[in-house]
Amino acid sequence: MGKLKQLDGGQSPQDHWRGWTRWANTAGTVVAVWLVMYFKPFAYLFGFHGQWAEISILFAVLIVSKAIYLWGFRRSEQLAELAAVKDDLRQGRLKRMPLAARCAFLLATLGLVCIGWYAPEPHSTKILALAVPLFLLFAAMELSTVLRPGDLVLQNPRDELLMFFRARMLKAGYVTAIAALVGLYLTSLFATQYVGFLLPIVLTVSLLVPALIYHRLDRLAETDG
């Protein structure tokens, strides 16, 4: 029981700080993307034109400047942090993002995609340029949870219960995806203009149904008979 209590225990101040720094980084990146898309600084500086060129250059600049900053000013802290993360992974202390947070991000980015789809130009392209990569990122995250279910980042490959859960999740996801595809096909026959709008919704539903099945099975596994 001691081990379980340790796994469920609260976050340390360092973890808390690390979490906030990560959030600040993400928020900063999103703000930077918006600023770059509206003010187009790289078009003035280098003569590259277009939303994707601006965003690609911004990400290259962000990655290089962060690497230089970490290597130059926080090398020892970074190495210690990396060792701590490795240790957490080995000890099974590193947990996945909870279902509620994953759902919130996926649905929020889906909302942005839907808004971008119907927004008038030139706002539509700008919103979609930001929303589609974020939506695909969270969809990929959700897909990885379906393929490798469990609360921990690094799972025990011998845990048969997780394999059992995975089989149930894949079955639910498969049935949902097939039903959704049939729905899409029928929509394409009678109202073609809605297909592009419905595609991300169908993808989200096909990913969230297995996640909810896992959540239900996990709650069932927690309950004593």
Added chain:
Amino acid sequence: MGEVRIGNRLKQWRAKKELTQADLANVAGVSRKTINTVENGVFVPSVFLALVLARELGTTVESLFYLTPKNG
């Protein structure tokens, strides 16, 4: 053969050996939830896990698991 399901006496054997679910999970190399779901009949383990559980509880697979009528 009528419809049957797999029943188990895992809880009784675990209590006999004075082990918690977490203790048994630890020695069998699985999660506590796995032991809980096996005990509740939600999940039927593989032959490999059944053999491991029987070995750790000092008994045989036949005494841990048995066939029982589905409505029984």
